Structure formats: structure tokens, C-alpha cells
Amino acid sequence: MIEARALTKRYGDKTAVHDLSFTVLPGIVTGFLGPNGAGKSTTMRMILGLDAPTSGRVTVNGLSYADHRAPLREVGAMLEARAIHTGRSARNHLLAMAATTGIGRRRVDEVIDLVGLHEVADRRAGQFSLGMGQRLGIANALLGDPATIILDEPVNGLDPEGILWIRNLLKQLAAEGRTVFVSSHLMSEMALTAEHLIVVGRGTLIRDVPVAEFIASASSNSVRVRTPDPIRLRGLLTGEAVTVSSSTEGQLDVTGLTTDEIGLRAAAAGIALLELSPVQASLEQAFMELTADAVEYRSFGPDREEVAV
Amino acid sequence: MSTLTRETRSVPRPEPGVSFAGAVSSEWIKFRTLRSSWAVLLAAVVAMIAIGGLIGYVTGSNWNGKLDPEDRVVSAPLQGLFLAQLLIGVLGVLFVSGEYTTGMIRSTLAAVPRRLPVLLAKALVYGLVTLVTLIPTTFLAFGTAQLFLHHFGHGSSLSAPTALRSILATAVYLVLIGLLGSALAWIVRSTPGGISLLVAILLVVPVIFGVLPGQWAKDVTHYLPSEAGASFYSSLQSDGALTPGAGLLVLVVWVALAMAGAVVLLRRRDG
Numbered sequence: 001m002i003e004a005r006a007l008t009k010r011y012g013d014k015t016a017v018h019d020l021s022f023t024v025l026p027g028i029v030t031g032f033l034g035p036n037g038a039g040k041s042t043t044m045r046m047i048l049g050l051d052a053p054t055s056g057r058v059t060v061n062g063l064s065y066a067d068h069r070a071p072l073r074e075v076g077a078m079l080e081a082r083a084i085h086t087g088r089s090a091r092n093h094l095l096a097m098a099a100t101t102g103i104g105r106r107r108v109d110e111v112i113d114l115v116g117l118h119e120v121a122d123r124r125a126g127q128f129s130l131g132m133g134q135r136l137g138i139a140n141a142l143l144g145d146p147a148t149i150i151l152d153e154p155v156n157g158l159d160p161e162g163i164l165w166i167r168n169l170l171k172q173l174a175a176e177g178r179t180v181f182v183s184s185h186l187m188s189e190m191a192l193t194a195e196h197l198i199v200v201g202r203g204t205l206i207r208d209v210p211v212a213e214f215i216a217s218a219s220s221n222s223v224r225v226r227t228p229d230p231i232r233l234r235g236l237l238t239g240e241a242v243t244v245s246s247s248t249e250g251q252l253d254v255t256g257l258t259t260d261e262i263g264l265r266a267a268a269a270g271i272a273l274l275e276l277s278p279v280q281a282s283l284e285q286a287f288m289e290l291t292a293d294a295v296e297y298r299s300f301g302p303d304r305e306e307v308a309v
Numbered sequence: 310m311s312t313l314t315r316e317t318r319s320v321p322r323p324e325p326g327v328s329f330a331g332a333v334s335s336e337w338i339k340f341r342t343l344r345s346s347w348a349v350l351l352a353a354v355v356a357m358i359a360i361g362g363l364i365g366y367v368t369g370s371n372w373n374g375k376l377d378p379e380d381r382v383v384s385a386p387l388q389g390l391f392l393a394q395l396l397i398g399v400l401g402v403l404f405v406s407g408e409y410t411t412g413m414i415r416s417t418l419a420a421v422p423r424r425l426p427v428l429l430a431k432a433l434v435y436g437l438v439t440l441v442t443l444i445p446t447t448f449l450a451f452g453t454a455q456l457f458l459h460h461f462g463h464g465s466s467l468s469a470p471t472a473l474r475s476i477l478a479t480a481v482y483l484v485l486i487g488l489l490g491s492a493l494a495w496i497v498r499s500t501p502g503g504i505s506l507l508v509a510i511l512l513v514v515p516v517i518f519g520v521l522p523g524q525w526a527k528d529v530t531h532y533l534p535s536e537a538g539a540s541f542y543s544s545l546q547s548d549g550a551l552t553p554g555a556g557l558l559v560l561v562v563w564v565a566l567a568m569a570g571a572v573v574l575l576r577r578r579d580g
Contacts, residue, residue, distance in 0.1 A: 049422045050580035069326035083415040085343070085407060092342035093416075099335040100420040102325030140416060225344055227336035 001026055001179055002047060002148065006017035006056035009042050009203075016042040017203040019056070024181045024198070026147070029174045031194030031211070032183040039203035040183040041060070041079065043242035044152050047181075048077055060148050072101045078151045086126030090117055090136045093125060098143055111139040113241050116165075130157030138169070148179040155189055167193045187287035201291040215286060222255040223262055226275035233271050237262060253279070320384040332430035334420050340434055345403060350442055353396040353483070357443075357450040360389030367455030369461030383465050384475035386454030387447060390483060396513060397439060397483045401490030402503035404435055409498040418580040425495060428495060428575055431489055432568065439487050443480035451476050471544040478542035480556070486511070488564050489534065495571035511535050534563045 002024035009017040017039040024030045032040050045051040047058050050067040060068070061074050068074040084093050094108045112121045115135040120128070134157060142150055151170075155163045170193055174180045184190050190197060190211070197214050198221060199207040207214060227233050230252055234244050242256035254262060259276050266273050325331070340346050364386045368376065379385060408414040421427050451472070458464040467473055489510070496502035511534065518530045530536050531550055540546070540556030551559060 045415075045580070048419050050418055052579060071327060071422055072323065072420050073324060073326075077419055079415055079419075080412065083412045085339070085411045085413040087343050087345060087407070087411075088339070089342065092338060096335045096338040097341070097416060097420050099338055100331045101327045102331055 001062075002058065002060050002181060003062075004047075004056070004058040007046060007053050007058055007082070008044065008055045009039070009046060009051060011056045015203055017053075020200065020203065020205055021056075022198050022205060022208050024179055025196070026179040027174060027177050028195040029170050029180045029182060030195050030196045030198060031185060031190035032181060032198050032200070033190050033287065033306070034183075034185065034200040034206075036185050038185075038200045038201075038291075040185075040200060041152055042203075044077070044079055044150055044181075044183060047150060048075065048079070050079070052224075062253075070101050070144065072097070072103065072146065074144070074146055075148045075150060076141035076144055076146035077149070078141045078154060080137075080152060082133060083138060084125045084133070084140075087124060089122045090125055090128070090139070091121040093136070094139060094143060097140060101144060103143055107143065111142045114142065115139040131159060131162050134158055134162070134166075138166075146178070149173055149181070151180075151182045153183055153185070155184065155186070163189070184270075187284045199287070199290060199304070208291055222253050222279045223257065223259050224275060224277050224279050225252045225254060225262060225266075225273060226250055227252070227266070227271055227273050229271050232269070233266060236265055236269055236271070250274075315548050327421055327423075327426075329430065332426040333433055335417075335420070336430040336434040340438060343407070344401065345407075349396055349400040349403070350439070353393040354442060354446045356392045356396060357387075357389040357446045358453050360392065361386040361450030362453040362457060364388055365457035368454075369458045369463055372461060372463045378543050379543075381463075382544040383469050383472045384479070384542060386451055386458075387475060387479045389450055389544065390479050390542070392457050394483055394486045395508065397443075397487040398490040398507045398511070399504055400439070401435060401487035402494040402500060402507060404431060405467075405491050405494035406498065406500040406503050409494075410500055414525065415580055424575050428568075428572060432491060435491060436484055436488060439484045440480065443483050444477065447476045447480045470538070475542050475544055478553065478557070482538045482560065485560050485564050486534070486538070489567055492564065492567035492571045495575055496567070529531060532559055534560055537563070 002022075004020055004022050005299060007017055007020040008015070020039070020043060032043070034040050041052060042132050042143050043058075047060065047065060057064070065071055088096075091108065091112065094111065095105065098108050099105070112118055115138050117132065117139060118134050120132060125133070128136065134154060138151070138154065140281060141151065154170075158166065170180050174195075180194065182190075194211055196210050198205070198209065199214070225233065227250065230246060230250055234246075234252060235251070237244055237254055237257060239256075242254065245253050247253065259278055263276055264274065368380055368385060372381070377573075394443055408417055417427055451467075455464045455466070465472060467476075486507075486545060490503060490507045493506045493510075494500070496508060497503050515530060515533050515535050518526045518533065527549070531540070537551055537556040537559035540551040541553050546552075550556075
């Protein structure tokens with residue numbers, strides 16, 4: 001279990017994380033979601049004691065990271081895959097890490113097999129592809145067989161097979177009762193992997209909810225209608241709290257009415273419907289809406305002052 | 310049971326925690342598994358011995374020619390140390406700065422979050438490896454020079470005054486310079502930064518003090534790492550220089566101060 005209480009980190013006059021409180025529970029995969037620059041990596045570094053909080057506190061299983069007798073056995077982490085000396089082989093890197101905590105050679109071989117690096121384990125890590133680097137980072141995280149696992153953007157740079165592998169691995173780790181905390185800026189990825197979401201933007205907490213609830217609450221559900229007579233149907237549907245828009249010829253996107261209501265009204269007026277389907281907002285959209293004000297760098301837009309922050 | 314689950318769950322004995330011995334073992338693995346460690350160390354060894362032989366030959370064959378007095382002293386064949394100190398210093402810098410330039414430091418500090426054991430373990434491993442390598446090296450450099458000097462009839466032996474002290478002190482001096490390089494690398498966290506700083510301290514600062522007018526500048530010079538070191542390893546006592554023992558002490562104080570600065574910064578800074 002990871003508990004952050006009023007966690008704040010400032011670098012000079014820039015606030016990276018502001019008054020962040022959350023709890024990450026064991027047994028499920030918890031997604032840590034936010035646009036780039038939202039403070040996810042900073043928060044993870046504070047969990048591991050690499051960065052000291054300006055104020056507030058974060059503990060893992062009740063203790064500060066550094067206070068654990070064997071931190072590697074308590075928390076396994078991958079913060080950016082490239083936290084590895086490029087001149088050393090994967091195996092030697094893992095052996096050096098394992099030695100700090102008295103973890104044996106057998107466990108090193110085990111994690112190498114587990115992440116599928118067996119054939120390249122004796123190659124210098126500098127020659128690794130991005131995906132191999134990610135796998136080595138994950139092997140490093142699993143070395144101490146920890147009850148808590150923290151991964152920063154683990155699917156970055158992985159091919160589809162690798163992404164699938166990570167997804168299943170995370171679920172398996174959570175099913176074994178571990179605390180699994182995974183950051184991503186990709187909502188769609190989290191929707192497939194995580195059960196719970198902690199959403200941050202500009203260093204502050206935006207939402208702390210189960211994934212299902214997040215989708216339901218944030219979605220602006222609409223109905224797509226195709227008809228040979230869009231003008232008449234539009235007149236029929238327009239009303240208080242109903243918006244009708246049309247992006248394609250013969251197609252209306254309606255919010256504020258259910259499929260039943262639209263279908264009955266059209267039938268009553270004798271208008272043929274070629275399609276009548278509910279459209280659930282994609283998670284990506286929901287995420288974008290939520291964090292619209294919290295994106296650090298925007299490509300363009302009228303509110304330039306916010307961009308500069 | 311999957312391969313991920315703890316296999317020793319039923320064993321009551323607690324699993325080992327993070328320890329200083331573990332940190333030392335980890336740093337030893339790190340040192341020996343980098344090709345560059347051995348390459349630079351080998352270069353220093355070769356430099357000491359080859360230059361020793363060269364000095365022995367040149368000095369022996371020109372004994373009655375135009376030679377400075379310090380070319381004839383017992384410690385003269387050990388002057389390969391001027392090159393070796395740069396190589397050993399770079400090795401000391403790299404052992405630390407390599408962690409920062411590659412990002413490895415984050416893995417290292419995550420494994421040993423108290424941090425101080427990492428610095429001490431690195432210094433211990435580095436100090437032992439270089440000392441064990443350099444003591445035979447300085448003996449060999451001296452011996453190689455003697456092969457030539459004896460050939461020309463001007464050889465000396467280990468029993469000559471100051472010979473043994475110079476040979477051992479040269480090895481110790483090089484180790485201490487390497488540790489100074491490590492400390493500087495902890496402070497600046499960069500390879501070029503650490504090397505530049507070390508070269509400045511060893512080669513540039515003494516020259517600046519040398520050209521400054523006034524006796525005070527000359528007095529200060531004796532306390533710089535390179536000059537204090539020279540008092541320690543050289544057979545020749547220059548005017549106003551420190552005694553060998555005082556030279557060693559001053560050098561150790563320099564290294565200790567740099568390490569203390571490194572410790573303070575390492576504990577306070579974000580990884």
C-alpha cells in the first residue's frame with residue numbers, strides 16, 4: 001500500500017506536485033494518469049526517496065522508503081528504463097543490484113527468464129532496443145520479489161506484443177496480491193490494464209476513482225442517427241437541453257435524448273431511420289476533457305497565458 | 310505456483326536486508342564488469358612501467374651529460390606518475406560520474422536509499438583495487454629502470470635511502486589522487502566537469518601560485534595536493550617543502566575535505 005499525504009514538490013518557483021494525497025491499494029492495478037509534465041515521475045521519485053518532498057509525506061506499507069530494512073524486497077521500481085549503465089551487460093547490472101540486498105544469482109536468472117531477455121542477457125545494455133531496455137527495467141523491478149511495484153510509463157517504446165505482455169504481467173502481479181502502481185499518459189492503455197485511476201494534472205489531483213466510474217462520469221454520451229430526412233428530424237428533436245449537430249451529410253449527433261425517445265419521435269412523424277446508435281465517449285476523450293485545463297504545453301489556443309505556466 | 314511468487318515463504322529465517330557488505334559487493338561487481346575500468350587501469354600500469362624504463366635508459370646513458378639533480382635521485386624513475394595520476398584520476402572520476410551520465414545512479418540510490426554506504430563502498434572498492442594494482446606497479450617501474458641504470462653502472466637498490474618510501478608513497482599518492490577525482494565527480498556529477506576540475510587542481514593551480522609574486526604564494530604552493538604529494542613521494546626535499554609525513558597528512562586532508570563535501574551534497578540533493 002502506498003500512501004501520499006499532502007505531498008508537495010517545488011523546484012525553485014516551479015511547483016511540480018501540489019498537495020497531492022492518495023492511497024494505492026494492493027490487489028489491483030492502479031493507473032497513475034496525466035498529461036506529460038503533470039508530476040507523475042516526480043511523485044514516483046518521491047515514493048522512492050530519490051527526490052525529497054518540499055512538504056508532505058509518502059509511505060510504502062507504513063514506512064518511508066529509506067526506512068525499510070530491504071527496500072528492494074519491499075518496492076520494485078522502474079523509473080525511466082534507462083537507469084542502467086550502458087557499458088554493462090544486463091546480467092551484470094542485475095547482479096550488481098541484487099548484491100546490495102543479498103539477493104542470489106538464481107533470482108537474477110529467474111527474472112531474466114521472466115522478462116524474456118535470456119538470449120541477450122550478456123550483451124551490453126547500451127546495445128538494447130527501447131523495448132529490451134524496458135524489459136530489463138522490469139526485471140530490475142522484480143528482482144527483490146517485492147510486494148509493491150511502481151512502473152513509470154512501462155509500455156513506452158514496446159511493440160504490440162510487448163504491450164500485451166506488460167498488461168498481462170501487471171494483472172498477474174496484482175492478482176497475486178501485490179500493489180501495482182503504473183503511470184501513463186495514455187488513457188486507452190490504462191483502460192485496458194487498470195482497475196483504479198489516479199488522475200493528475202499540473203501536479204494536483206483531478207480524480208481518484210475506479211476506472212468504470214471514471215468512464216461513466218466523464219463521458220458525454222450521445223446518439224448517432226442516420227436518416228434520409230435530416231432537416232425534418234432535426235426540427236423534431238431540437239429543444240431544451242438537447243443539442244443536435246451534424247458532421248456528415250444525413251447524420252445527426254444528438255445529446256440530451258435517449259435512443260428510445262428519438263426512435264419514437266421519428267416513428268410518430270413517419271421519418272425513416274437508417275441508423276440509431278448510442279455513442280459512448282471514448283476514454284481518451286473523457287481524459288482530454290478532464291485534463292483540458294491541466295495540459296502543460298498546448299500546441300495552440302487562445303489562452304496563451306496558461307500555456308506559459 | 311508462478312515464478313513470481315516468493316519461494317522461501319515457508320522459511321522462517323528473515324531474508325537479508327540492504328547492508329554495507331552488500332553495497333561493497335555491488336560496487337565491486339560494477340567496477341569489474343566495465344571494460345573501461347580495466348582499460349584505464351591497465352593504461353596507468355603501462356605508463357608507470359614504460360616511463361620508468363625510459364627514464365632508466367635515458368638517465369643511465371647520459372649520466373655524465375647534462376642532467377638535473379632530480380634526474381639522478383632514487384625516486385626519479387617513478388616520474389611516470391605524472392601521466393599515471395591523470396589516468397588514475399580519470400578512473401576515479403568515471404567510476405562515479407558514469408553513474409550520473411547513464412542514469413544508473415537512480416537504480417543505485419533506490420537499492421541503497423541511505424546513500425552514504427554507496428559513497429563509502431565505492432571509495433573502498435576503488436581504493437583497494439587501485440592500491441593492490443599500483444603497489445606492484447611502482448615496484449616494477451623502479452625495477453625496470455634499474456635494469457637500465459645497472460647496465461650503465463649507476464643502479465641503486467631497494468635498500469638505498471628513500472627508495473622503499475618513494476615506491477610505496479607513489480602508489481599511495483596515485484590512489485589518493487584517484488579518490489580525490491571520485492569526490493570531485495560526486496560533487497559535479499559529470500565526467501568532463503570532474504576531469505577538468507581534477508586537472509585544474511593538479512596542474513593549473515600550482516602554476517598560477519608559482520607565478521604569483523611574494524613568498525606567501527610559494528608557501529601556499531607546498532600545501533597544494535600535487536606539491537604535498539611530491540613531498541611525500543620524492544627522494545628530493547626542495548626548499549621549504551613539507552616533510553614526507555606532513556605531505557601525506559596534507560594530501561589526506563584534501564581528500565577528506567572533498568569527500569566530506571561530496572557526502573553533504575549526496576545526502577541533500579535529489580537523486
